[in-house]
Amino acid sequence: MTTTEAASTRGDGRGADATQGWQFNSSLVLTMVLVLVVGLQGPIRRALSAPVMQSWMTVFVAVVVQALPFLVLGVLLSAIIAVFVPPSFFARALPSRPSLAVPVAGMAGAVLPGCECASVPVAGALVRRGVTPAAALAFLLSAPAINPVVLAATAVAFPGNPQMVLARFVASLLVACAMGWLWQRLGRTDWMRPPDRPSFGGLGKGAAFWGSVRHDVVHAGGFLVVGAMAAATLKTVVPAGWLRAAANDPLVSILALAFLAVVLSICSEADAFVAASLSQFSLTARLAFLVVGPMIDLKLFAMQAATFGRGFALRFAPATFTLAVLVSALVGAVLL
Template sequence: MSERTTPQHTHGGEPPPGDPFVPAREAELPPDDWGRRRGGRRTGTVWLFAALITAMAVGHAWFSDQLTGSAFLTWATIFTAICFQALPFLVFGVALSAALTAFVPTSAYQRFIPRKASRAVPVAGLSGALLPGCECASVPIAGSLIRRGVAPAAALTFLLAAPAINPVVMIATAVAFAGQPEMVLARFAASLLAAVVIGWIWVRFGRTEWLRLPSRPTDPGESKWRVFRESMVHDMMHAGGYLVVGGLAAATINVMVPREWLLTVAGMPVVSVLVLALLAILLSICSEADAFVALSLTDFSPTAKLAFMVVGPIVDLKLIAMQAGVFGWRFVARFVPLCLIVALAATFLIGGLIL
């Protein structure tokens, strides 16, 4: 609960956070009985988990006969599917981001990424094409890039571009839309355009204090492996917890919202694009699979399908929840509407030009 902080530069004259030997902190040292209380709480935690595991065993024996509601089971299947599909990507992203934090010196970034934020943005956008993964991987990576001194705008551009234009997603799109190379091109162009434009807007108008990044103080003497472990656990807890929130929401909408109403608007030019953009936000399908779903929405125009594939990796429920976990709600409240507007504008522009 106390995992919140403001960025480093706003500290002003305050002592750097995390230094254990700052005199001001001594007043906050724990009372003498701290160790005992903590020990008690730790034992309590272990008991809690033992009880949980027992309850699960009992629950399994009891539920397997009781749980026959088709609607509930369908919901449970979709929820579990979203979680377990995202999990490998999340673990990969979290491990990579922890490795970046622990083992790559800050100077390395400064060599590769232009110092000027407005020039760093397109570089970051294009390097998004290098990371094979979906949006679950890119959120923690963007977080660690910002912590390592990369301009927030550039890291955010990377966050938006990576799930949309990486090779795996491009190949999946090409397979789904076989015989329509213009769809692949349009997706690449619109997604990259949106990511870079959002980056530039953030360079101009973004404020660092909107980002709530744990500054994660590291003691100079702390071993790199320990930094790695701490970073990984921290990101798993934040991004993972919110991933589950997103999965819950997406599974509920997947089961509850009848898709009949979709077809009634399929013929309207602008409305159909907005409806598929909304559907992409609500369903939160992984960017590597969304092309196949877009293809199945056969009654919609190519531009509407493009909107589904451009908006989905940039804004969706799962992503919003994860961004809130890593960057905070103050950030999300500004960043998400911006992303949505720019992504839609890029869709209409590129869709009009290419499709």
């Protein structure tokens, strides 16, 4: 055996030993974790049976169970429309004048029963097909908030306040159209990067449909769970005095729930149930939560930056947030 072969053999042996050691250590860690869980099952069971945890789990399960059917329905319908309805349909349906195309595109958001995760790629497809960016942005903002699934979920979440459905529809449509007109007047072409091709454009209809469904279920479902956990924590862990202090100040309550909507990044099919659980806040503050969330949150900012460029998102997101808060306060004062 040559020196090189011997060194290679020793090297392979060390690699095999290292691999075996890593596998052994991984198994050991897993075993130790399982033993620890079994050994601490008594304290864990007692912790879960504490009144505060029972209350937390009740709120969490209630929010998830109420919202899940609407989330699944919205994802399925969104995938059907995104895959089987060509984007050129929307381009042909819009007026040629941008000032008229903006409100028509805003109202057209009602035909996309999906969450904001679906509205961003559809808006990108509209721009690629030649739709004026102002109209595409109006569609982007209105689609997650005024579609039938979201409005039906809002009606179910607020059975004693049917005016919340109208307020959400009016406020969201006003913000979408105003942002479209604002972009038409002040926006510059170099602020918006041309969007890339669709994520599932190279696949067949069936594969694109199930790919869209899997993507939206994983993302929207994950954000639903996070939102339900946050709502349950606010309801049971945060001192009631803190929430009352924020809720009793009209301006602070609106801003608090608007920022909460940005941070939680909840799917629009589920956010009404989270808002309904925040019963210590006024209807106007919860309306701000419902209007801001589908238009600008952390995941939407990332998606908008990826689709249209970071420069666009850095300008568009703050303007949308500010306008959404102001319109929500105005519409809430009139309708709620």
